[in-house]
Amino acid sequence: TQLLEQSPQFLSIQEGENLTVYCNSSSVFSSLQWYRQEPGEGPVLLVTVVTGGEVKKLKRLTFQFGDARKDSSLHITAAQPGDTGLYLCAGDFGYALNFGKGTSLLVTP
Amino acid sequence: GAVVSQHPSWVICKSGTSVKIECRSLDFQATTMFWYRQFPKQSLMLMATSNEGSKATYEQGVEKDKFLINHASLTLSTLTVTSAHPEDSSFYICSARDPGHNYGYTFGSGTRLTVV
Numbered sequence: 001t002q003l004l005e006q007s008p009q010f011l012s013i014q015e016g017e018n019l020t021v022y023c024n025s026s027s028v029f030s031s032l033q034w035y036r037q038e039p040g041e042g043p044v045l046l047v048t049v050v051t052g053g054e055v056k057k058l059k060r061l062t063f064q065f066g067d068a069r070k071d072s073s074l075h076i077t078a079a080q081p082g083d084t085g086l087y088l089c090a091g092d093f094g095y096a097l098n099f100g101k102g103t104s105l106l107v108t109p
Numbered sequence: 110g111a112v113v114s115q116h117p118s119w120v121i122c123k124s125g126t127s128v129k130i131e132c133r134s135l136d137f138q139a140t141t142m143f144w145y146r147q148f149p150k151q152s153l154m155l156m157a158t159s160n161e162g163s164k165a166t167y168e169q170g171v172e173k174d175k176f177l178i179n180h181a182s183l184t185l186s187t188l189t190v191t192s193a194h195p196e197d198s199s200f201y202i203c204s205a206r207d208p209g210h211n212y213g214y215t216f217g218s219g220t221r222l223t224v225v
Contacts, residue, residue, distance in 0.1 A: 006152075033214070042115070042202050042216035043153070088152060090214075095158070096143055097204070097214055102152040 003027075004091050006100030014108055016078050021103045023089030024071040030094050032072045034063055037086040037102075046074075079107045111137050111207035115217030122193055122224055130188045130220045132203030138183035139205035144176075147200040147219075159186040193224040 005024045013019055023032065031050045035043035047056050049065035049072060056063045060083075062075040076083055084107050090097040112135040122128050132142055140161045145153040157178055158166040165178035175197075177189040186205075190197055202219045206212040 040200075040219065040221065042113075042204075042218045044216075045213070048213065090153075092214075096155055098155060099145075099153045104150070 004089060004098060004100035006089055006103055008103060009101060010104050010106075012106045012108070013079055015080055017107075019076050019079060019105070021074040021087055021089075021105075022071070023073070023091075023100050025091055026070065027091070027093065028069050029091040031092045032065060032069075033090045033092065033097065034072070034074055035088040035090060037088060043088055076105075079105075081107045081109055083107050111205075111210055111213070111215040113203060113205050113215045113217040115203055115220055117220060118218060119221040120223070122222070124194055124224055125192055127189055127191045128193055128222060130190075130201055130203075130222075132186045132188070132205070132217055134184045134205045134207075134215075137205075137207045137209050139186075139207070140183060141206060142180060142186040143204040143214075144178065144186075144188050145202045145204065147202060149200075153202060156188075161186075190222065193222070195224045198222055198224045 007022050033048045034046045037043040047063045052067045052069045054065040060077045064073045087103045089100040114133045114135050116131045142159040144156045146156050147153045155168050156171045159178045159180040161180045167173045180186040200219050200221050203217045204214050
């Protein structure tokens with residue numbers, strides 16, 4: 001199983017603050033995906049990044065894929081309580097997805 | 110978009126009994142499905158890859174005789190937890206790749222298994 005390091009594991013911030021979550025591996029991904037998961041539910045895809053250096057935006061969320069396709073980041077601007085949840089990065093190594101440990105985000109009003 | 114249905118959403122069983130979880134692709138055919146396990150406050154761990162018409166491929170450390178996987182059709186994979194014990198209590202999630210959407214991964218809603 002390929003290892004993905006995700007940090008931080010836990011993050012508690014106030015509404016309006018910005019945050020960044022990191023996902024790193026020593027292996028090259030064919031693609032990397034970011035998911036959000038609510039308690040008791042399956043993960044829901046936020047974005048897929050494929051090309052090294054790629055940047056994708058989804059409203060207040062900005063996703064970056066490293067030039068070498070070994071790392072990625074998720075940046076949230078002006079976080080809101082509705083952003084609370086578990087954020088997971090997952091690397092596609094061509095045969096299955098392997099997930100990072102996840103970042104549990106809590107945004108308080 | 111692609112939909113994967115997982116059933117049941119939760120189950121409670123007695124120690125020593127077996128439990129079957131179903132994963133169906135509703136609007137596409139999936140030759141490959143994936144089974145994950147997730148413990149509380151942890152991430153998803155890949156257990157096995159289910160292949161239609163052939164044997165599943167298990168990840169290291171996953172007991173194939175305990176977690177029986179059957180992928181008898183292009184839309185259904187089942188995971189049977191045999192002789193369940195309390196330590197098998199977990200959230201089990203299946204996933205499938207949709208060839209109609211660039212083989213993107215779609216996840217079921219998960220099954221909460223509690224063994225008492």
